[in-house]
Amino acid sequence: MEEIYLDNAATTRVSDEVYAELMDKYKNVYGNASTLYGLGRQSKEVMEHAREVIAKSINADPEEIVFTSGGSESDNTAVMQTAFARQSLGKHIITTAIEHEAILRPMQALEKLGFRITYLPVDQYGNISLDDFKAALDDDTILVSIMTGNNEVGSVMPIHEIGEILKDHQAWFHTDAVQAYGLLDIDVQRDHIDLLSTSAHKINGPKMIGFLYRRTGVNFPSLIKGGDQETKRRAGTENVPAIAGFARAVETITSEEKAHRQAKYLKFKKYIADKLTKNGIDFDINGQITEDNLNHVFNIWLKGISTYVMQTNLDLAGIAVSGGSACTAGSIEPSHVLVAMYGKDSPRISESIRISFGRYNTYEDLDKLVAAITQTVKRLKNKNREVKL
Numbered sequence: 001m002e003e004i005y006l007d008n009a010a011t012t013r014v015s016d017e018v019y020a021e022l023m024d025k026y027k028n029v030y031g032n033a034s035t036l037y038g039l040g041r042q043s044k045e046v047m048e049h050a051r052e053v054i055a056k057s058i059n060a061d062p063e064e065i066v067f068t069s070g071g072s073e074s075d076n077t078a079v080m081q082t083a084f085a086r087q088s089l090g091k092h093i094i095t096t097a098i099e100h101e102a103i104l105r106p107m108q109a110l111e112k113l114g115f116r117i118t119y120l121p122v123d124q125y126g127n128i129s130l131d132d133f134k135a136a137l138d139d140d141t142i143l144v145s146i147m148t149g150n151n152e153v154g155s156v157m158p159i160h161e162i163g164e165i166l167k168d169h170q171a172w173f174h175t176d177a178v179q180a181y182g183l184l185d186i187d188v189q190r191d192h193i194d195l196l197s198t199s200a201h202k203i204n205g206p207k208m209i210g211f212l213y214r215r216t217g218v219n220f221p222s223l224i225k226g227g228d229q230e231t232k233r234r235a236g237t238e239n240v241p242a243i244a245g246f247a248r249a250v251e252t253i254t255s256e257e258k259a260h261r262q263a264k265y266l267k268f269k270k271y272i273a274d275k276l277t278k279n280g281i282d283f284d285i286n287g288q289i290t291e292d293n294l295n296h297v298f299n300i301w302l303k304g305i306s307t308y309v310m311q312t313n314l315d316l317a318g319i320a321v322s323g324g325s326a327c328t329a330g331s332i333e334p335s336h337v338l339v340a341m342y343g344k345d346s347p348r349i350s351e352s353i354r355i356s357f358g359r360y361n362t363y364e365d366l367d368k369l370v371a372a373i374t375q376t377v378k379r380l381k382n383k384n385r386e387v388k389l
Contacts, residue, residue, distance in 0.1 A: 001318040004365045008202075008358030009151050009179060009297050010322055014245075015204035015359065021248040022206060025241035033238050034229060043240045050247035054211060057250050058196065059187045066212045066233045067243055071178040074197035074212040075102035075145075077223040077234075078174045082143045082195070083110050085220035089170060090140035096120045096128055096157070097340040098150050103176055104336070107145075116140070122340050125288050126155030133162060141171040148180035152337040152354055153287035154297035156180070163192030172218060178202055178210075182253050183262055183294055194218050200242070204359055205249035209242035265295035265357045268366060272298065272355070275370040281377055286338060286352055298355040299338075301348045305377055310353055317372040322354040 005013065014022070025046065031039025033047050048062070055062040068074045083093065095107055097119045107117045118136040120128045128146070137144075144166060149156045159175055166173045174195035177186055182203035188196060195218060199210040214233065226235030269289050276283055286299035302310055307323040314321055323335070334349040342348050355369070 004319045004368055006355050006357065006361065006365065006369060007320045007322045008361075009354065009356035011201045011207065012204045012358050013360060014206060015249065015252065017252055018205050018245045018248050022241050022245045025244045029240055029244070033240055034227070043238075046244050047238055047240050050243045053247040054250055057186075057253075058181075058213060059189050060213050061216065063231070064213055064216055066214055066230050067238055068210045068212050068234055069208050070201070070210040071100070071176065071197050071199035072102040073223070074199075074210050075100065075176055076106050077212055078195040078197060079103060079106040079143065079145055080110070081220040081223055082172055082174070083115055086142040086172070087115075090142045092116045092118070092138060092140040093143045093145065094118045094120065094133065094136050094141060094171075095145045096122065096147065098122050098126060098152070098155075098337045099145070099147055100151060100176055100178065103145055103147070120146075122155070124341055126150050126153040126337065126341055128157060130158055130161055130165075134165065137165070137169065137171070139170075141169070143174060144171050145174040145176070148175045148177040148184065148186065149294040150337060151179045151297065152335060153299045153341070154179075154294035155287055156184070156292055156294060159193070160191045163190075167192040179294055179297070182250075183258055183296060185255055185258060188213060188215065200246040200249055203249045203253060206242045206245045209239055209246050211246075261359070262291070262295050266291060268357050268361070268363075269295060269298045271363065272300075272366055272370060275366070276300075276373065279370065279374045281374060284348075286341065286348060296357045298357070299352055300355070301352045302373065302377060303347070303351060305351055305380060307350055307352055309380070310373070310376060313376040314353075314369075314372055317368075319369055319372055321369075322356070323352070 029043050029046050031043040033040060033043040051062045051065050055065050091114060093115060095103060095117065111117050120132050120136065122128055144162065146157050146162060148159055163173055172194040173192060175193055176197050178197060178199045179202060181198040194215045196213040201207040222232065222234050224235045229235055229238055282303040284301045286301055311321060311323055338349050338352060
């Protein structure tokens with residue numbers, strides 16, 4: 001049975017271009033980049049070229065890019081190390097209620113250490129209020145960490161406006177751009193961003209590689225202790241093949257390609273919604289369909305059908321979707337994003353699925369998805385009617 005993969009917000013298939021790059025570098029560029037002999041210098045050159053490619057993609061300087069193991073390490077480093085390095089200036093941090101767990105869990109750890117955390121609420125579309133943000137900001141605030149775009153419902157935060165507000169404030173501005181990188185044009189200079197996290201595996205690159213952008217002058221000790229790699233900002237021998245693969249993935253995503261993917265995925269969402277409506281499926285959208293969202297994420301409430309049951313039936317049909325963030329997929333806890341949007345007692349919490357598109361999805365995939373959802377819903381509804389009779 002052919003698998004239809006519609007969980008690209010969780011991870012993506014490595015592209016052919018990236019795969020070729022990885023195989024070449026694993027075989028031919030294996031020296032330690034910290035050594036002085038030829039093989040080491042070769043690795044260093046490959047790594048520094050990748051750093052230039054990636055820096056250019058967000059309008060940063062190459063020396064401001066620190067390679068990490070991925071988004072979680074980058075997020076943890078930005079939050080924890082900023083808090084510890086700047087606590088003499090204040091102990092207040094602002095974030096949102098719908099951040100990824102890689103932000104929320106460090107925040108919870110800091111609360112236990114005496115830091116004061118403000119979790120901005122969101123509306124029914126997953127958007128924060130700038131008025132709420134301004135009201136929360138005070139002289140004790142040392143860090144603002146707000147994601148660029150949400151991984152469960154696709155809402156996009158007002159990053160530029162927040163950066164404008166913070167440009168003359170002592171607080172450093174961090175954004176988790178893991179879901180948005182590769183879909184939105186990101187400019188750290190334009191948006192006054194001090195720290196930014198990404199991960200390669202969301203853009204058809206390899207797993208276990210990401211970067212943390214650190215604006216020049218944003219200084220704190222390395223989270224990982226050890227050697228002096230990454231100019232003493234991140235200890236550990238650099239994964240040169242993965243870094244090269246990351247850069248290759250970035251090179252394939254031009255500004256025009258980003259716009260193309262956003263437009264394509266918006267059409268995908270509308271197509272699914274129209275088909276489900278025509279098939280008489282009782283559903284609603286968690287969030288909204290709009291050009292301004294991350295359009296690869298489509299979260300829908302299938303009324304009266306449990307998330308687990310729908311996921312299981314789709315899996316049996318060879319279709320992969322999610323019930324929320326993949327990082328908490330094995331948890332019995334409800335989606336904190338949907339709870340923040342609709343309240344903990346909403347039936348949406350246990351009756352929603354997240355569909356997320358990628359580079360290789362087609363309309364044929366969508367037709368099979370809609371057919372499988374329709375078949376499952378109608379079978380379960382008929383079964384429920386028979387039980388009542």
